[in-house]
Amino acid sequence: MNGKSKYEMFHHQSPWISSNRRYCHAIQRGVVYESVSSDVFTNLAFEDWVYNNLDLSTTNLLLLWRNDPCVVIGRHQNPWAECQLRQLWGSNVKLARRRSGGGTVYHDLGNLNCTFFTDRKRYNRKENLELITNALRSTWPGLDVTVSCRDDILLDNFFKVSGSSAKLGRQIAYHHCTLLHSVNTPELKSLLHSKKEGLTNRATQSVESAVKNLSDVEPSVRHSSLVDVIAEKFYSQYQPLYENKVYPVDPSSEVDWPGVLSSREELGSWNWVYGKTPQFSVQRSHTDVSVLVHVHHARILGVVIQALDGWIDTGLIQELTGHLAGTKFWPKDVAEITEAFLGAVIVDADTRQKLHLICKLLLETLS
Numbered sequence: 606m607n608g609k610s611k612y613e614m615f616h617h618q619s620p621w622i623s624s625n626r627r628y629c630h631a632i633q634r635g636v637v638y639e640s641v642s643s644d645v646f647t648n649l650a651f652e653d654w655v656y657n658n659l660d661l662s663t664t665n666l667l668l669l670w671r672n673d674p675c676v677v678i679g680r681h682q683n684p685w686a687e688c689q690l691r692q693l694w695g696s697n698v699k700l701a702r703r704r705s706g707g708g709t710v711y712h713d714l715g716n717l718n719c720t721f722f723t724d725r726k727r728y729n730r731k732e733n734l735e736l737i738t739n740a741l742r743s744t745w746p747g748l749d750v751t752v753s754c755r756d757d758i759l760l761d762n763f764f765k766v767s768g769s770s771a772k773l774g775r776q777i778a779y780h781h782c783t784l785l786h787s788v789n790t791p792e793l794k795s796l797l798h799s800k801k802e803g804l805t806n807r808a809t810q811s812v813e814s815a816v817k818n819l820s821d822v823e824p825s826v827r828h829s830s831l832v833d834v835i836a837e838k839f840y841s842q843y844q845p846l847y848e849n850k851v852y853p854v855d856p857s858s859e860v861d862w863p864g865v866l867s868s869r870e871e872l873g874s875w876n877w878v879y880g881k882t883p884q885f886s887v888q889r890s891h892t893d894v895s896v897l898v899h900v901h902h903a904r905i906l907g908v909v910i911q912a913l914d915g916w917i918d919t920g921l922i923q924e925l926t927g928h929l930a931g932t933k934f935w936p937k938d939v940a941e942i943t944e945a946f947l948g949a950v951i952v953d954a955d956t957r958q959k960l961h962l963i964c965k966l967l968l969e970t971l972s
């Protein structure tokens with residue numbers, strides 16, 4: 606960095622400081638931004654941008670954002686284990702992998718996300734969560750919200766309305782949390798219900814909770830009112846003499862946040878969303894035969910097919926498993942290989958039926 610601090614680099618080079626006066630409040634002690642985008646990948650890329658580019662040694666930055674329907678898994682999770690992929694693929698719900706750890710959550714426009722960026726030394730999850738619960742209670746005394754020992758926000762000491770995770774760097778940290786005010790809870794429950802049978806996994810597992818929307822208890826809770834009350838509490842805590850202004854930001858602006866679009870592309874890529882899945886295995890069985898698929902970086906590492914001696918010619922099995930090794934663990938890719946194999950192989954009707962069964966079991970491991 607040629608001896609310059611991050612902020613100096615940023616100050617001199619970044620157009621959003623040097624020429625775009627709209628964003629020149631970055632060195633206040635506290636500032637609230639609200640993203641104008643509802644694209645999960647753009648919002649996650651913007652979080653990344655702030656994390657990598659801003660010097661927040663004197664500033665607390667709160668970013669408020671929400672997304673169109675999506676399932677967001679933690680950095681070290683396995684989407685095959687965490688959600689109903691077949692249902693998700695057939696819907697308009699996107700799947701995203703965030704940079705922070707933790708479990709799987711569902712977002713739609715009825716879920717507000719709050720990202721608290723601070724200097725690493727001032728990182729304090731509990732303080733952030735208390736800020737939210739204090740803001741909620743002082744505006745809607747009927748909301749009995751508390752922070753649990755897992756850093757969830759619970760309603761009536763039971764229903765989860767907020768989950769948290771964080772990313773801690775050497776200098777900067779962020780803590781982000783969700784806030785359910787009016788999400789589609791049936792969709793949340795059906796997409797996240799998984800516990801896939803036959804799957805062996807060392808990835809982080811989600812902790813399922815009963816959830817509820819804040820608006821079920823206080824119908825006047827809306828996105829805009831939440832933004833206002835949380836921003837107000839934030840300013841009263843960090844910047845008491847400052848006007849309670851929520852600054853709209855366009856996180857897709859390459860001019861304001863150079864590099865944000867390539868980060869968005871990476872976060873939306875198959876290699877990130879699926880490819881970062883820790884190694885796992887899935888098994889499917891039928892009375893006569895079982896199929897075990899080992900998967901690494903969402904590619905097939907190997908397939909083990911077990912059957913009674915003489916049930917099928919082992920040479921055929923070796924040929925099929927050889928074709929599959931290294932293939933993407935993805936329905937289209939696996940289907941193409943099994944179809945090509947079945948189309949080319951010359952065998953009697955009984956063997957063909959057995960091969961069809963094996964290929965069917967293979968495809969069942971995929972969702």
Ligand SMILES: Nc1ncnc2c1ncn2[C@@H]1O[C@H](COP(=O)(O)OP(=O)(O)OP(=O)(O)O)[C@@H](O)[C@H]1O
Pocket residue numbers: 706707708709710711712716755765766767768769770783784785793797810811812813814815816
């Ligand atoms: N938007 C949401 N806000 C709050 N809870 C949610 C949301 N979506 C789903 N949930 C519930 O939270 C559960 C996942 O919680 P889990 O604790 O594993 O992850 P987390 O809250 O992201 O973070 P962490 O693992 O760091 O506590 C889901 O199974 C579901 O019951």
